[in-house]
Amino acid sequence: MFQSPRRLCSALLQRDAPGLRRPPGPPPRRRSPPPAAGPRPASPRLLAAVSAAQGAARSSSRTVYPMGNGTSRLYSALAKTLNSSAAAQHPEYLVTPDTEHLEPIDPKELLEECRAVLHTRPPRFQRDFVDLRADGPSSHPPIRVMQWNILAQALGEGKDNFVQCPLEALKWEERKCLILEEILAYQPDILCLQEVDHYFDTFHPLLSRLGYQGTFFPKPWSPCLDVEHNNGPDGCALFFLQNRFKLVNSANIRLTAMTLKTNQVAIAQTLECRASRRQFCIAVTHLKARTGWERFRSAQGCDLLQNLQNITQGAKIPLIICGDFNAEPTEEVYKHFASSSLNLSSAYKLLSADGQSEPPYTTWKIRTSGECRHTLDYIWYSRQALSVRSALDLLTEEQIGPNRLPSFNYPSDHLSLVCDFSFNEESEGLLE
């Protein structure tokens, strides 16, 4: 049963992130004031925001970066990513930029830019964090982890057959901003993404400038490559905030199934918290999709668990695994994870009344075959070493609307999952 009374708290207010903290009051509406289309000169409103961010940067050690006269630089940062065909036309976009030479950008400013691009779209859905703490405050700030299958642009436009979603809602220039807006709203310390096919031209350059270190592992035979005007292969991406964590080691894993190499991948990294010096392992994966492939998924899951056994030195290092497992909780692969000797629990079960049930859906779309509502995405964690302090509630059926996802309001057919973790005190010293 659930151990503690749950408290709803605003997603934006709960976080200790001055740069993004919203003042009390109703959520801002998207449409005021409508900015001019395309790159604009720096406006007084934006310059005021720059000063505010600079003030916040001076008074806070959190991730708020000084901007200088960076409004125009910010425009160029976002504008550079606006043309989805840019990567194909200009191969230099495919080269990972040297982040040492990229100037930091202020998350608040980027959020403003995204909102300006999205001014004709309906407002963002409001989601709340549910407080799940059973004990008192912990001595270190929580580790916020976001799991999200962001929907590959090529698959969304060319393969997925979301019959109730107009192609206009999938336009990359705007959908990209919806994705960034979601990331900026919750400011995860760690970001685990699937179906990333705009890593080099969009997510790596922008997130690097927001202070993240990124790793990308494309699928060996990405179905995106079958789509005309694709932007390269899709794959898993893992980002973490460099001011919070130090990379200890990193492994790109091509998953096997019954010893055969498969088209699915994972990234596993051991990170050390700069504040507490504690180490943990974070992994991201995207297992084989579709019905008929349950045993294949199960084998891939076993391979991933075996790899993680080795990486965590037999569960000595606490572990968080994020993924689109393409498997309902009734599937074998889910059972392998739930009963593994790694002692894992699924974080989102804690949102249920009895703490034992997964959410009713993490993806909801309408294909030619009909409505597809499934629970496929999970955040697993070492239940002895870690606690879930809060989790972001899912969208309601009413918010998702009759045409389901993706939509003009929400950029992917999968919902983002976001959890705040802390180390359990009794496990302190485990790695010291």
Ligand SMILES: NC(=O)C1=CN([C@@H]2O[C@H](COP(=O)(O)OP(=O)(O)OC[C@H]3O[C@@H](n4cnc5c(N)ncnc54)[C@H](OP(=O)(O)O)[C@@H]3O)[C@@H](O)[C@H]2O)C=CC1
């Ligand atoms: N060129 C070559 O020699 C080879 C090419 N390939 C290509 O790779 C593809 C298979 O790759 P694989 O990684 O196994 O793909 P998967 O079966 O895992 O699915 C790939 C993507 O399709 C999405 N998807 C799931 N269900 C459906 C559906 N009903 N309709 C449309 N899309 C769906 C999944 O999204 P989600 O996870 O969100 O459900 C997933 O991102 C082949 O179709 C082929 O194009 C593969 C091998 C060799």
Ligand SMILES: [Mg+2]
């Ligand atoms: Mg998909």
